[in-house]
Amino acid sequence: CFTCATCRNRLVPGDRFHYVNGTIFCEHDRPGGALLSSHLTPLQSNTLLPDQK
Numbered sequence: 887c888f889t890c891a892t893c894r895n896r897l898v899p900g901d902r903f904h905y906v907n908g909t910i911f912c913e914h915d916r917p918g919g920a921l922l923s924s925h926l927t928p929l930q931s932n933t934l935l936p937d938q939k
Contacts, residue, residue, distance in 0.1 A: 888903070888910050889910070890903070890910060890911050890912035890915050891909045891910060891911055891915075892911060892912070892915035893912060893914070893915050895912055897910070897912065901913075904916040904917075
């Protein structure tokens with residue numbers, strides 16, 4: 887069986903996961919996950935600016 891290296895939750899068939907440098911992470915604990923989601927907010931608001939004019 888496979889488990890997340892961070893939270894130790896067991897992964898079951900159908901679960902999404904990330905394999906980074908030989909280590910398995912669940913979708914919620916992937917390295918850099920918070921960094922990527924924090925970058926989405928400014929990009930989304932930048933795409934809305936032309937619509938506001």
